[in-house]
Amino acid sequence: MKGPRGTQDLLPGVTEKWQYVEEKLKGLSKNYNYQEIRTPIFEHTELFQRGVGDTTDIVQKEMYTFTDKGDRSITLRPEGTASVVRSFVQHKLFGSPNQPVKLFYIGPMFRYERPQQGRMRQFVQYGVEALGSEDPAIDAEVIALAMSAYRELGLKSLKLVLNSLGDNESRNNHRKALIDHFSPVKDELCSDCQTRLEKNPLRILDCKKDRDHEAMATAPSILEFLNDYSRDYFDQVKAYLDAMEIPYVIDKNLVRGLDYYNHTAFEIMSDAAGFGAITTLSGGGRYNGLVQELGGPETPGIGFALSIERLLMALDAENIELPIDQSLDCYVIAFGDETKVKAASILQKLREAGVQADKDYQDKKMKAQFRAADRLKARFVLVLGEEELENNIIAVKNMETGDQENIGLNELISYIKGII
RNA sequence: GCGAUCAUGGCGAAGUGGUUAACGCACCGGAUUGUGGUUCCGGCACGCGUGGGUUCGAUCCCCACUGGUCGCCCCA
Numbered sequence: 001m002k003g004p005r006g007t008q009d010l011l012p013g014v015t016e017k018w019q020y021v022e023e024k025l026k027g028l029s030k031n032y033n034y035q036e037i038r039t040p041i042f043e044h045t046e047l048f049q050r051g052v053g054d055t056t057d058i059v060q061k062e063m064y065t066f067t068d069k070g071d072r073s074i075t076l077r078p079e080g081t082a083s084v085v086r087s088f089v090q091h092k093l094f095g096s097p098n099q100p101v102k103l104f105y106i107g108p109m110f111r112y113e114r115p116q117q118g119r120m121r122q123f124v125q126y127g128v129e130a131l132g133s134e135d136p137a138i139d140a141e142v143i144a145l146a147m148s149a150y151r152e153l154g155l156k157s158l159k160l161v162l163n164s165l166g167d168n169e170s171r172n173n174h175r176k177a178l179i180d181h182f183s184p185v186k187d188e189l190c191s192d193c194q195t196r197l198e199k200n201p202l203r204i205l206d207c208k209k210d211r212d213h214e215a216m217a218t219a220p221s222i223l224e225f226l227n228d229y230s231r232d233y234f235d236q237v238k239a240y241l242d243a244m245e246i247p248y249v250i251d252k253n254l255v256r257g258l259d260y261y262n263h264t265a266f267e268i269m270s271d272a273a274g275f276g277a278i279t280t281l282s283g284g285g286r287y288n289g290l291v292q293e294l295g296g297p298e299t300p301g302i303g304f305a306l307s308i309e310r311l312l313m314a315l316d317a318e319n320i321e322l323p324i325d326q327s328l329d330c331y332v333i334a335f336g337d338e339t340k341v342k343a344a345s346i347l348q349k350l351r352e353a354g355v356q357a358d359k360d361y362q363d364k365k366m367k368a369q370f371r372a373a374d375r376l377k378a379r380f381v382l383v384l385g386e387e388e389l390e391n392n393i394i395a396v397k398n399m400e401t402g403d404q405e406n407i408g409l410n411e412l413i414s415y416i417k418g419i420i
Numbered sequence: 421g422c423g424a425u426c427a428u429g430g431c432g433a434a435g436u437g438g439u440u441a442a443c444g445c446a447c448c449g450g451a452u453u454g455u456g457g458u459u460c461c462g463g464c465a466c467g468c469g470u471g472g473g474u475u476c477g478a479u480c481c482c483c484a485c486u487g488g489u490c491g492c493c494c495c496a
Contacts, residue, residue: 002469002487057494061421074430079496090488114421116490125496157449192493206494267496282496307496335454368448370456385454401454 006113006121016324018124021308022106025126025149032145034104034128039083042110045073051082051294053259062111064121067082076110079258079285080127081303082240082294088131089296100132106308118278118310127284127305131291134300135235139264139286140240146268146282146304150311154320157271158281160246163254164234165202165262165285166226174225175201185215206255221252230263239262260293261285264302270310272317281314282306329380329420330357331373336368337387343384346394346412353413355420374399379420382412 003009007282010018029036045065052058064076077083084103088094093101106126113119128145130138143160150158165171178201186194193204205219226234241248248266265285284304291299315322330350334343343359350357358376362371373381383395383404394412397404407415 005487016494062494111495114492115488119495123496127496145473258495259473277491277496280496305496310496333455366454367450367452367456382456383455387454395455397455400458404455 004117004121006119008120008122016326017312017322018308018325020322021153021311022126024152025104025106025288028029028145028149028152029104029128032102032128032141034102034130034145037084037087037103037105039080039087039105040077040109041110042074042076043083045075047082047086047294048075048078051085051260051290052079053200055196055203056258057397058111058258063114064110064112065393078111079109080105080107080125080305081129081258081260081290084129084303085287085290085294085296085301088129088299089291089294094132094291094297094299100130100138102128102130104128116278117276118307118313120309124308125305125336126308129286129301129303131301132299134288136236137240138371139237139246139302140246142284142302142304143237143241143248143264143266144244144246146266146284146306149306150268150281150314153311153315153322155270155314155318157314157318159269159271160248161251161254161267161269162238162241162248163251164223164226164230164237164266165255165265166222166230167233167288168224169260170222170230171202171262173227174220174222177220177225178202178204181219182215185213188213188215194291200259202255205253223250223252233263256283256285260287260290262288266304270314270317272314275313275317278310281310327379329360330382330416331374331376331378331380332357332359332384333366333369334359334380334384335369336389337383338386339389342389346382346384346409349413350416353417355413355416380416 017350027222037375045063048063049059054060058078063078067075084105088101104127107113107124108122109125110122112121115121126149128142130142134158143162147158147160148402166174170226178199182189182193182197182201182204186197189197189204196203203223205216238248254265256267263286265283267283269279270281271279283305284302286300286302288300291297291301332347332350334340347357347359358378360372362368364372370381378399381397382398383397388394388406391406392409393406394409396407396412396415
């Protein structure tokens, strides 16, 4: 038996890394005052169709959708924002005295794709959403948080790519210009782009097939169509980033795959050598119409999401070792039939006192037990034999120095607590 | 969804249409009757992803399935 395609088991040895990273991200959220929200990993299919957008690749070909026994169409969530917004609306968080509502989530997402390194069918995203504010400062805050997530772990080879998609008016004007621009050459575009021309011409801009078409280079840029409000908003976001000393590059073709974005859009990529075909570590942007689209009051919002898998890949690519403590405080070695019961009671007392401790359960020879203790990186080995038992003592060996001394059994716990 | 490639013990990795499937690491045991990390010696696949087929005979040939990897598409 093998696990389903595109899934992975995280085994001891790597789960420690995940725990470390997840704890870091939770701490980071706390610093920026984002609170955790946990939503179901499956939702009504309609949520994603409306929230993410019918024209997106995610909805068109990447969703894990099935019919449940009650004949409902259910989809495993392909991303986090739609669910968070649904929950925000359902529980009327727009009425919360604390505005904006600042939330973070961490959990598995599902997309039906051909897996390769950094792309799984089940993967884990951490993300944040700030709902209820249309202030360029919070756009910058979300971007700053995203960058900190990587920087705090020691990553250096990062590139922040920024763009503005403008407000509805700007987008509509741009959309018209795009249609006018590409319609004359429609027949020369790829089939995807021909449909995009009708439904979402913006996405023609990040088509890789038609990248070299001459109409691409001369295509109208959204930045030329930003109205005063949108341009000013974008300028302020940049000013905040400058003030925060967060470097970025503008990419006027950065479009993002989801329909709900407007104004600020950004991606963080890895520059690291040998990172592979997939370089996007995280992405996000502003989605001012989404809450209303999902039945709530008109509420602005902005968020981003990162993949833990890709974060870990980036750490590998930059040869960053996480400071994970893999040692064990004590390993109890007992030999002789008389000693075994006593050893078990000592072990229990150690653990109850908060000492990490283990013993052999394979009936191994003493030498092999020492090997096991060594492998487990035990800092101290407590040796209990017939001799020690008779004298009511136990030998405590420091595995690093090799020093060993006898300690009275009734003072063992306080002694150990003193040296670990 | 398309294309390519791969699948041998816990891990890495050789190999052949036909008696005992290299080797390295790890692990286990011994040299050391009660003390690890070094060294030496020994042990460790009724089995070569799963299911069919070809053949006197297949781990090695063919087909399907499952899974990995890489590229395309797209993203996190």
